[in-house]
Amino acid sequence: MxxxxxxxxxxxxxxxxxxxxxxxxxxxxxxxxxxxxxxxxxxxxxxxxxxxxxxxGKDECTYTILVTIKDKRSASMLNLINTFNRDGLKVSHMETRPAAGSPTQKQSSEGLDVFMEVICTDKLMDDLKRGLLQSDSKFVLKNIKAHASSSSLSSGKESKEKNTENNTSDIIWFPMSIWDLDKCHHLHTSYQPDMDSRHPGFSDKGYRARREHIAQVAFSYRHGDLIPRVEYTTDEVKTWTLIYRQLKKLYPTAACKQHIYVIESLEKEGGFCETAIPQLEDVSRFMKRRSGFQLRPCAGLLTARDFLASLAFRVFQCTQYIRHPSSPLHSPEPDVVHELLGHVPLLSDPNFAQFSQDIGLASLGVSDDDIVKLSTLYWFTVEFGLCRENGQVRAYGAGLLSSFGELQHALSSKPQIKPFEPETTVIQEYQDEDYQPIYFLAETFEDAKEKLRLFAKSLKRPYELVYDAQTQSLQILDNVKVIHQLSSKLKLDMDVLEHALDRLHKNGINFRVI
Structure with a gap:
């Protein structure tokens, strides 16, 4: 406990x-x-x-009890007293009288009615009733009544139950600022290879020790710190090089244009190359300049709720370890290859970055059922999504762009391709042991963003949230004052847009608002 x-x-x-x-x-x-x-x-x-x-059952209350002793000898009375003489039973009053129907003047052996007031818990009273009923007919239990008292039942107990219900209602905490992501640290669950015998590194003590060492970097990290650099071993770099070369061959005909463009920029500015594993701090600075997203080191997968919440602040939780060298083309969990080659390029694209942040914002404060839906949505878009580009199907999901085997499978004629509709996507079963048999196709990122926003409105949450990029914090729109402040800010933004459009018009530039 x-x-x-x-x-x-x-x-x-x-x-x-x-x-x-x-x-x-x-x-x-x-x-x-x-x-x-x-x-x-x-x-x-x-x-x-x-x-x-x-x-x-531990709430005390006052009971009035009427018991008839069939044999009024002193031994019978002593047995009754012994029955009540137990922990938790407090006899506040006791009196006897001739049993009903016996002649008052004779005091014969008709028995005695014993009236008592007892303070005890519901559970002890239940035990007492069972004891009296099982006392081989020495006693006859005639009546038990519970009464309101300063310690107990009736309106007092009902009030307590009501308060308990209010206190245990589902109040779901979520971070309100980017600094609050540090408070999610205690929910962080590291996935160590020694926890699952199916992991490729389960029997490799050296690999397990290496993973534990890199995990400590994430556990000690706090927002605002520089991301510590990891000195990768020769074997780790070899694994990276093998994967990098194979994927680079596929990208020109398989990856969406945004991914290809950003990969080229990362090779020029962000430290991407096939002979060295990029450092997260360098990559994070590149991303922040391009889309406002930044990396935060983590030792493995967060809980789904915490991972999605971080996206709301344009923070991507990123692993620094690399998969086991015995399985370079497959990893049972995300690693630095998956993060850097799969996620980073598109999170550096402003359009896609907004889509990812919208999923994060939609997840804040919703039920566990809705978290499952949003996780499924994330799986079939950010992880395994396809898009249409110049009439051709291209991959934008990180799970595809970091796995050349599944990338080839997804673009073949084998899987079923469905149009991206959030309502159907969130109920689609997923495959965790082999390639996906079904993928979802988005016509454009803009179309996907709009559909996501409409879907988010259907989630049950008693308030709206807005993200303030300047303070990297959230506001809950639950009162008129906050809404008025936001309205004033939006009005200023609209004034700037109107002036800009006027200038374009005066300069003879034709335009139309879409």
């Missing part, structure tokens, strides 16, 4: 994204994590509810 800040007890349960702790998928994936988190949450809520039921 763990103790909360108000001193009450609550169950605490260990969670681990590994097969030993019930994590079933072969790969670590965002959808699998979201589904696992939801199942764990449901299990915890069930246990919390059971604990709540158990705790309710």
């Amino acid at each position: 763990a103790t909360s800040s108000n001193g009450t007890s609550k169950p605490s349960f260990r969670k681990s994204y590994s097969i030993e702790y019930g994590y079933k998928p072969r790969k670590r994936t965002l959808i699998a994590d979201a589904e696992f988190d939801r199942e764990q949450h449901d299990e915890v809520q069930h246990k919390l509810q059971q604990t709540k039921i158990d705790e309710e």
Whole structure:
């Protein structure tokens, strides 16, 4: 049990994204994590509810009890007193009288009615009733009534239950500023190879030690720090070189134009080359200049909720370790190859960066079910999305652009290609053991962004959020004052646009607003 800040007890349960702790998928994936988190949450809520039921039985209340002793000898009275003489039972008053129907004047052996007031919990009273009923007919339990008292039941107990319900309602915390991402650190679950026997590095002690060393970089990082540089080994660089060369051959005919363009820019300005693994700090500076996105080191996959939340602030959680050398063309979880060659190029594109941020903003404060939907949406777009370009199908998903085998598969005639519609995409089953049998095709990033925004409006959240790029923080639009301030800012922006359009018109430039 763990103790909360108000001193009450609550169950605490260990969670681990590994097969030993019930994590079933072969790969670590965002959808699998979201589904696992939801199942764990449901299990915890069930246990919390059971604990709540158990705790309710501990509320003391005053009972009036009427018991008839069939044999009024002193031994029978002593047995009754012994029945009540247990921990938690407090007899505040007791009186006896002849049993109903016995002649008052004779005091015969008809028995005695014993009237008592007892203060105890519901559970102890249940135990007491069972004890009296099982006392081989020495006692006859005639009546038990619960009464409101300063310690207990009735309106007081109902009020307590109501307050408990309010306190345990689903209030979902989410970061309000980019600095709050540091507070998500305790939710960070590192995926170490020693946690799953299916991992290629499970039996490699050297690789496991290397992963642990690189993980410490992420655990100690705080927003605003320079991302520490990792000195990669010769074998790690060889793995990078092998993958880099093979993917570069496919990009001209398989990758979307934005990805190709940014890769070329990264080779000129961001330290990309086939003979060295780029450093995250250098790449992060490049991204920030291009789209406002930046990298933050992490030791593995975050929980789905925390990972998506970071996107809301244009922060991409990025691993620094590289896959095991025995499996250079496949990794059971994201590694630096997947992040740098798959994600970074398009996150450096302003249009795609906005799409990713919109998914992050949509995830803040929503239910676990909606997190699963958004994780599925992310999977089939940011990870495995296809787009149309000059009549040709091209890849923009990072899972495709960092895996030459699946990239070739996705652009072949084997898989089924469906048009991207968020309502159908979020309920599509995904494949975690082999190539995807189904991919979703977006006509343009602009079209995908608009459909995503419409879908986000259907998610159940009692407020709207707006991101302030200047302060890298969020505002909750839940009162007139905040909305008025935002309206004033938007009015100033519109004035600037109107003046710009007037200048173009005066200069004889024809235009139309789309």
